[in-house]
Every structure is written in C-alpha cells, then in structure tokens.
Amino acid sequence: MxxxxxxxxxxxxxxxxxxxxxxxxxxxxxxxxxxxxxxxxxxxxxxxxxxxxxxxxxxxxxxxxxxxxxxxxxxxxxxxxxxxxxxxxxxxxxxxxxxxxxxxxxxxxxxxxxxxxxxxxxxxxxxxxxxxxxxxxxxxxxxLCGQEQAQIAEILDTLDTAIHGTEALIAKLKAVKQGLLHDLLTRGIDANGEVRPPQSEAPDLYKSSLLGWIPCDWEAGPLQLWLSDKPKNGYSPKEAEEWTGCQMLGLGCLTGVGFEPNQLKNAPFADARLDSVMLSDGDLLMSRANTRQLVGLVGVYSDVGTPCGYPDLMMRLKPTVETSAQYLQFVLRSPMLRRQIQAHAVGTSESMVKISGRIVRDLVVAMPDRQEQARILDALSAASTNLDSESKAVSALRDLKFGVMDDLLTGRVRVTPLLDAATA
The missing domain is CATH 3.90.220.20 (DNA methylase specificity domains)
Known part of the structure; x- marks a missing residue:
C-alpha cells in the first residue's frame, strides 16, 4: 500500500x-x-x-x-x-x-x-x-470500507444533482429569454410597461408593414433611416510583434452573443491610418466578411482599457440620436434580420462571403421610439441578470465539485467522521 x-x-x-x-x-x-x-x-x-x-x-x-x-x-x-x-x-x-x-x-x-x-x-x-x-x-x-465508498459517492452525487438542476434551469431561462426577445422585437412594451398582446388578440394595436404586422407606433423601413452616416470599413495593418500600447480587434471579437474581447492584436506603432478607426466605448460594429452563417455578426464595443481599432473585415455603424446602439444590435441579431443578411451576402465560396455598406443600409427593420427601446432593453437586462446569476452559480458548483473530488478521491479528506456520527 x-x-x-x-x-x-x-x-x-x-x-x-x-x-x-x-x-x-x-x-x-x-x-x-x-x-x-x-x-x-x-x-x-x-x-x-x-x-x-x-x-x-x-x-x-x-x-x-x-x-x-x-x-x-x-x-x-x-x-x-x-x-x-x-x-x-x-x-x-x-x-x-x-x-x-x-x-x-x-x-x-x-x-x-x-x-x-x-x-x-x-x-x-x-x-x-x-x-x-x-x-x-x-x-x-x-x-476498502464499503460504507466509506458509499458515503463518498453520496456526496459527489449530491453535487451532481445540484449541477444538473442548475443546468436545467439555465436551459429553461435561455429558452424563456429567446421567446421574450422575439416578443419584444415584434410586439414591444407599451407605456404601461406591458408586452402588447398578439395581433390576433388586439388587431387595433397593429398595422401592416414590409415586415408584416408591427405596433402602430413603430416605423418600418431601410436601416439607413436610423443611421447618421454610412457604415465605415475598418483598417488592418500588419500586426506588431510586441506590445505598442495600442491594439486591434480580431474578427473573432464579434460573436453570436455580441462583442467579446477574445482576439486582440498588437497594432503597429505610429500608423496614422489607425486614427480613423479608433473605437469609443459603445460603438456598434458588424462583421462584413465571414462564412454565410457568421457574416454580419454585430456587437457593441466595450472599452478594453487601451486604445483599440477595428479591422477591415468589420464596419462601424453610427445610429442616430433617436436610436440606441444596444437596442439596434438585438434587432440585427434577430432571426428575421439574420435571414436578410445571409440572403444578400455575396461570394463565390461559402467559406467567405461579404456584405457591403449598401446591403446593410437597405436592410428592412421595424423600430420603436427611443423611450420604448429603453423599456425593451430594461426587460432584456432583467432576463440576462437572472441567466448570468445561474451561470455563475453552476460555475461555482463545478469548481466546488472539482475540489471536493480531489479531496475525497485521494483520501486527503475523510468521510469516516460522518460515518462515526451516523453510527452513534
């Protein structure tokens, strides 16, 4: 032994x-x-x-x-x-x-x-x-003791049950959030803070549009109506080999759930062309080249702590003062807009298709006023808070189980005191 x-x-x-x-x-x-x-x-x-x-x-x-x-x-x-x-x-x-x-x-x-x-x-x-x-x-x-084996298994089973229960809750919250997102982007929230009933139940609250039925207070039309300027492509200089104090985004920073600073590159020193593509917190970005499934991903840039530019394969969108960049990203991520983007993307290879500024400006969207946009964002934020809380909980449970397993399956921590107490 x-x-x-x-x-x-x-x-x-x-x-x-x-x-x-x-x-x-x-x-x-x-x-x-x-x-x-x-x-x-x-x-x-x-x-x-x-x-x-x-x-x-x-x-x-x-x-x-x-x-x-x-x-x-x-x-x-x-x-x-x-x-x-x-x-x-x-x-x-x-x-x-x-x-x-x-x-x-x-x-x-x-x-x-x-x-x-x-x-x-x-x-x-x-x-x-x-x-x-x-x-x-x-x-x-x-x-060697069968009782001690069973007690260790019982503890680990209990942790597994808690993890699986939290995972099931997360899956349910994700489904609820997705359904809520669809309702909010098609029916909105009225001045009383309530999601409008479906058109079939309250036809007087809706009007016909290019996108189908939308609330009477909303407008439908090309995206350019809600942009203050044309979409602007970024710039991709050669990556610097060492830290220069300035960074560039990689295409992977735009994901299916928004902006993630997971692919940052060192920008070259003293390149004047970078000045025009430097980002500010809250800028709305869209990928303009990728596979058909990934082209047109959007995200709102969040300050990474250093000056940062965006690459040629992205474009920056500037919403009007009446339009929230945070709200617009949800609209552009909706299934209806994703279908429009993918249908208009051009290219000879499915591994790389592109969209132009003109394609983006011509996308048909339905938009509420700024006040309703804020109400919708508040509702989505509450759903996201619940989801984030449960995600942190399950991550903590997994960490706990990893530590407990390491202790119990090496004998470093014994469960025999528990057995003695049960016997007594």
Missing part, C-alpha cells in the same frame, strides 16, 4: 475495479423499426436520438438498462450512467460491471475523474481510443 494513502485505502488499476464488456458489432442487416434501441456513442453523448432498433435476442452481456455504467472508449472518451431504459449496446462502448468490493456509484465518479488523464494518452489519427489492456496502466485510490 502506498505511504501516501491513509490507512484503510488502496491503489488499484482501473481494470481491477470492474468488468469491461464491449458492445455488439451491429450492422445494417440488424437494423429494424421495432425492438430494443441500439445505443451508439451519439446516444451516449446526447448528440442524437435513437435511430435504429434490433428485435432479436442476444446474450445478456450486450443488454443495458437504467443505472448501468457505460464507458465510451473510441472516438469520444466519456462515462455516463445510462437512463434510457432497456437497450442493446453497440461496439466501441463498454458496459462496466463493478467488482464485488466496489460501489457502483463511486466507480462512476472514479472513471469520470480518470477520463482527463486518459485523453492525454489517446491515440489514433482519425479515431482516438483507449484499449481495454491500457486500463491496467491507470490507477485510482479508494477505501
């Missing part, structure tokens, strides 16, 4: 902790519309629903049910507790049956903690995998 382990603990190879049974090599001739589902890696990772079934009989070792541990060892390394009901396991997946002296729930956490180390050892140019024999080379520490 290692001197680094506490009394009553042992270090064991992963292969000794259970039996790893590979799934069945199903082929097209086995597929049917009826029978138990065939579970592949896509179903394990949740990227795809069940597509094929097998109605026949196979040895029980290939059958899985709720609670079984599944180890994806080829293509994607992953460990899950299967919760999809009775099914057949496909090849490239192990069903893991714990050894008699190993708690099933603890083994799940041990294997998941081991995956990160396994990924460093994966091999294969197009299909990375871990051989069954290599599991002998990976080890884990665990207590």
């Amino acid at each position: 290692s001197e680094d382990l506490p009394a009553g603990w042992q270090s064991r190879s992963l292969s000794s902790l259970g039996e790893y049974s590979n799934g069945y090599a199903f082929s097209k001739r086995h597929w049917a519309e009826h029978g138990l589902p065939i579970v592949r890696i896509a179903q394990i990772t949740g990227t795809q629903g069940v597509e094929d079934r097998y109605p026949g009989l196979l040895p029980s070792g290939f059958r899985i049910t709720d609670g079984d541990l599944i180890f994806s060892w080829s293509g994607t390394l992953s460990v899950v507790k299967w919760q999809g009901g009775p099914a057949w396991l496909n090849q490239h997946l192990f069903k893991v049956t714990p050894s008699e002296d190993v708690d099933r729930r603890l083994l799940f956490h041990v294997l998941r903690a081991s995956v990160a180390e396994m990924e460093k050892r994966t091999h294969g140019s197009t299909m990375k995998h871990i051989k069954r024999s290599e599991l002998e080379e990976f080890s884990a520490a665990l207590p």
Whole structure:
C-alpha cells in the first residue's frame, strides 16, 4: 500500500475495479423499426436520438438498462450512467460491471475523474481510443470500507444533482429569454410597461408593414433611416510583434452573443491610418466578411482599457440620436434580420462571403421610439441578470465539485467522521 494513502485505502488499476464488456458489432442487416434501441456513442453523448432498433435476442452481456455504467472508449472518451431504459449496446462502448468490493456509484465518479488523464494518452489519427489492456496502466485510490465508498459517492452525487438542476434551469431561462426577445422585437412594451398582446388578440394595436404586422407606433423601413452616416470599413495593418500600447480587434471579437474581447492584436506603432478607426466605448460594429452563417455578426464595443481599432473585415455603424446602439444590435441579431443578411451576402465560396455598406443600409427593420427601446432593453437586462446569476452559480458548483473530488478521491479528506456520527 502506498505511504501516501491513509490507512484503510488502496491503489488499484482501473481494470481491477470492474468488468469491461464491449458492445455488439451491429450492422445494417440488424437494423429494424421495432425492438430494443441500439445505443451508439451519439446516444451516449446526447448528440442524437435513437435511430435504429434490433428485435432479436442476444446474450445478456450486450443488454443495458437504467443505472448501468457505460464507458465510451473510441472516438469520444466519456462515462455516463445510462437512463434510457432497456437497450442493446453497440461496439466501441463498454458496459462496466463493478467488482464485488466496489460501489457502483463511486466507480462512476472514479472513471469520470480518470477520463482527463486518459485523453492525454489517446491515440489514433482519425479515431482516438483507449484499449481495454491500457486500463491496467491507470490507477485510482479508494477505501476498502464499503460504507466509506458509499458515503463518498453520496456526496459527489449530491453535487451532481445540484449541477444538473442548475443546468436545467439555465436551459429553461435561455429558452424563456429567446421567446421574450422575439416578443419584444415584434410586439414591444407599451407605456404601461406591458408586452402588447398578439395581433390576433388586439388587431387595433397593429398595422401592416414590409415586415408584416408591427405596433402602430413603430416605423418600418431601410436601416439607413436610423443611421447618421454610412457604415465605415475598418483598417488592418500588419500586426506588431510586441506590445505598442495600442491594439486591434480580431474578427473573432464579434460573436453570436455580441462583442467579446477574445482576439486582440498588437497594432503597429505610429500608423496614422489607425486614427480613423479608433473605437469609443459603445460603438456598434458588424462583421462584413465571414462564412454565410457568421457574416454580419454585430456587437457593441466595450472599452478594453487601451486604445483599440477595428479591422477591415468589420464596419462601424453610427445610429442616430433617436436610436440606441444596444437596442439596434438585438434587432440585427434577430432571426428575421439574420435571414436578410445571409440572403444578400455575396461570394463565390461559402467559406467567405461579404456584405457591403449598401446591403446593410437597405436592410428592412421595424423600430420603436427611443423611450420604448429603453423599456425593451430594461426587460432584456432583467432576463440576462437572472441567466448570468445561474451561470455563475453552476460555475461555482463545478469548481466546488472539482475540489471536493480531489479531496475525497485521494483520501486527503475523510468521510469516516460522518460515518462515526451516523453510527452513534
């Protein structure tokens, strides 16, 4: 026994902790519309629903049910507790049956903690995998006492439950925010602070426009009506090799959710052409070249702490004083405007298409007045605050679990005092 382990603990190879049974090599001739589902890696990772079934009989070792541990060892390394009901396991997946002296729930956490180390050892140019024999080379520490194993698993399960619950809430909040955004950009908020009812319920509140029904107080027309100047392209000098005190944005700073300072470059020293593309906090930017799916992404620039310019593949939009840049970015990110942008983008290759200032100015938008824009932004801000709060909470829970796992799965922190208290 290692001197680094506490009394009553042992270090064991992963292969000794259970039996790893590979799934069945199903082929097209086995597929049917009826029978138990065939579970592949896509179903394990949740990227795809069940597509094929097998109605026949196979040895029980290939059958899985709720609670079984599944180890994806080829293509994607992953460990899950299967919760999809009775099914057949496909090849490239192990069903893991714990050894008699190993708690099933603890083994799940041990294997998941081991995956990160396994990924460093994966091999294969197009299909990375871990051989069954290599599991002998990976080890884990665990207590001999079954009660202590169960107590550790219980603590980690509790943290997992809290994480999954918060993740589900985040997904729900995102869906609610997306639905709210659609309602706000098509129905708006009236002077009483209420979202207007749909046109079908209150036809007198709406009028027909180029974009369909819009509130009577709104205007619809080309975007140029709400811009004080033509969109202006940026400038892309050669990146400096060292810090100069001035930076430039990379195209990656415009994302699907707005501006993110995640791709900053060193601007050259004393380049006079940079003066005309230096940014101010609150400037509205749009990408003018990218793939068809990404062209026309928008974001409101937030000061990065140093003088910063924008590149040639972006353009700066200047809203009128009656138009909020923050509000306009939501309009330009809406599905209706994204479809317009993608439809008008030009290029011979889908890997790089472009939009011009003229295309941008001619985009058809529907706009409320500045006061209603502010009310809509307040409503969106409240939704974002709730979402940000839960996102921070789940991040904190993940950090907590990482620390707790490191303590509990090494024996650095013991749960035996808990067991003693329970016995007493």
